[in-house]
Amino acid sequence: MAEDKKNDLTDMTAAEYLLSLSDIYDFSARGSRTNGGVGVGAALVPANPELPELPEVSVSSSLDPDFKKASLSVGSDALRYSRQYQDGGDGSGGPTIRDTVEGGMGPVRGFYQQYSQPDSQDLRGRSYGANVKLSSLGLPVELYAKRDTSSQDVIEPEYSQYFNDPRYSSTTDVLGASGSLPVGSGKLSGGINRQFKSSLFPQQVNQASRPTAQSPTVTNYSLGYGGKVGSGQLGVGGNLRDVRGVGMEPSVRASYNYPNPFGFGGNFNATGSYNNPIGDKSAAEALMRYKVNF
Numbered sequence: 291m292a293e294d295k296k297n298d299l300t301d302m303t304a305a306e307y308l309l310s311l312s313d314i315y316d317f318s319a320r321g322s323r324t325n326g327g328v329g330v331g332a333a334l335v336p337a338n339p340e341l342p343e344l345p346e347v348s349v350s351s352s353l354d355p356d357f358k359k360a361s362l363s364v365g366s367d368a369l370r371y372s373r374q375y376q377d378g379g380d381g382s383g384g385p386t387i388r389d390t391v392e393g394g395m396g397p398v399r400g401f402y403q404q405y406s407q408p409d410s411q412d413l414r415g416r417s418y419g420a421n422v423k424l425s426s427l428g429l430p431v432e433l434y435a436k437r438d439t440s441s442q443d444v445i446e447p448e449y450s451q452y453f454n455d456p457r458y459s460s461t462t463d464v465l466g467a468s469g470s471l472p473v474g475s476g477k478l479s480g481g482i483n484r485q486f487k488s489s490l491f492p493q494q495v496n497q498a499s500r501p502t503a504q505s506p507t508v509t510n511y512s513l514g515y516g517g518k519v520g521s522g523q524l525g526v527g528g529n530l531r532d533v534r535g536v537g538m539e540p541s542v543r544a545s546y547n548y549p550n551p552f553g554f555g556g557n558f559n560a561t562g563s564y565n566n567p568i569g570d571k572s573a574a575e576a577l578m579r580y581k582v583n584f
Contacts, residue, residue: 314344327354343368358385369393384409397423415440419464431469434483438462445492455493455500462487466510476517476524484509507534522548522558533568541565556582 319332331350343366351360356378363372370392377385384407392401400420407413419436438461445456466483487505514527524546531539541564548558558580566572 314338325354327352327357329353365393367393368395397426410442412443413440414442429469430471431467433467434465436464438464453492453494454497457490458492459490460487461489473515474517475519476515478513478515480511480513482509482511506536508532509534519546520548521551522546531568537568539566539568551580554582556580 314337315334316337317332317334320330322329329350329352331348333346333348335346335348336344345365346363348363349361352358358377359375361372361374363370365371370390372390372392374388374390375385376388386405386407388403388405390401390403392399394400398420400418402416402418404416405414415438417436417438419434421432421434424431424433439459441457441459443456444458445453450456463486464483466481468479468481470477470479472478485508487508489503489505491501491503493500509532511530511532512527514525516523516525518524524544526542526544528540528542530541533539543561543563545559545561550556551558558578560576560578562574562576564572564574
């Protein structure tokens with residue numbers, strides 16, 4: 291019996307190989323032109339969405355005189371790697387390269403990201419964290435943890451001879467929980483997180499080690515509700531920022547949207563907010579608006 295060579299890659303042309311993938315993957319491409327720039331992209335995704343173990347591949351690029359961006363993504367929800375290049379548009383100067391690995395299994399997901407911006411005082415940073423959803427235990431709660439680190443050369447070159455280490459570094463840790471549950475015709479949601487931040491300052495030649503500083507611990511509380519009330523949609527929420535040893539910063543907001551209140555079209559919307567920042571004057575705002583198209 292002659293040997294079946296239809297899957298032998300050595301006997302396939304590039305066109306035949308791509309054609310053999312047509313039953314497994316769908317290919318798409320796009321292009322656009324706006325504001326003097328161009329954007330292109332392409333993606334290779336599994337033809338059968340019920341096969342999540344197959345990786346996806348996508349690339350995109352956007353070029354215009356003031357902003358350049360390109361990205362590559364390979365993987366699936368279980369494990370994905372992506373790289374992004376961006377130059378301009380963020381006001382910080384110089385290109386930024388960002389690499390991210392993310393994935394998860396079951397109720398647990400995590401990520402690791404690192405970035406660099408050489409032209410911005412050699413800025414370098416990392417972020418990593420994880421979150422766990424407790425819905426499998428019957429609890430509408432999500433726990434999460436995250437660490438952000440950054441380092442930057444803050445000493446001018448003409449003064450670097452007076453420093454053993456010219457960099458400023460910071461580490462921020464966040465631990466928190468959030469959740470939501472149905473209440474009446476809407477949803478009640480809330481969360482709490484605590485933030486810890488420490489800093490390392492440049493080390494002068496006459497110092498035995500880098501000076502350190504510990505910022506006040508910050509605790510954030512949030513509570514909100516959104517749902518139908520009467521014939522409209524109500525949204526209310528509040529936040530409290532508690533800076534240990536410094537003070538508290540409360541804020542509240544509310545909105546109500548009532549479509550077609552008078553029976554001939556249009557939309558009525560009312561919003562309000564209040565904020566009392568630490569060390570500054572409090573502020574309140576209210577706005578009512580009725581809009582109708584003729």
